[in-house]
Amino acid sequence: xxxxxxxxxxxxxxxxxxxxxxxxxxxxxxxxxxxxxxxxxxxxxxxxxxxxxxxxxxxxxxxxxxxx
Numbered sequence: 001x002x003x004x005x006x007x008x009x010x011x012x013x014x015x016x017x018x019x020x021x022x023x024x025x026x027x028x029x030x031x032x033x034x035x036x037x038x039x040x041x042x043x044x045x046x047x048x049x050x051x052x053x054x055x056x057x058x059x060x061x062x063x064x065x066x067x068x
Contacts, residue, residue, distance in 0.1 A: 034049065
């Protein structure tokens with residue numbers, strides 16, 4: 001992971017698990033339905049996906065995403 005981060009501009013401490021959170025948040029930002037996200041990442045409980053893994057992105061805050 002450290003070797004891969006050398007090729008990026010990421011300054012924060014990054015782990016593969018952080019990218020999992022980012023991936024799920026970006027899927028939510030892209031308006032991918034919850035069932036598809038859960039299946040993709042192997043979650044059985046929607047609350048795990050929504051409350052733990054999905055974070056509000058800058059685009060979401062600015063309202064630049066499709067709303068359901």
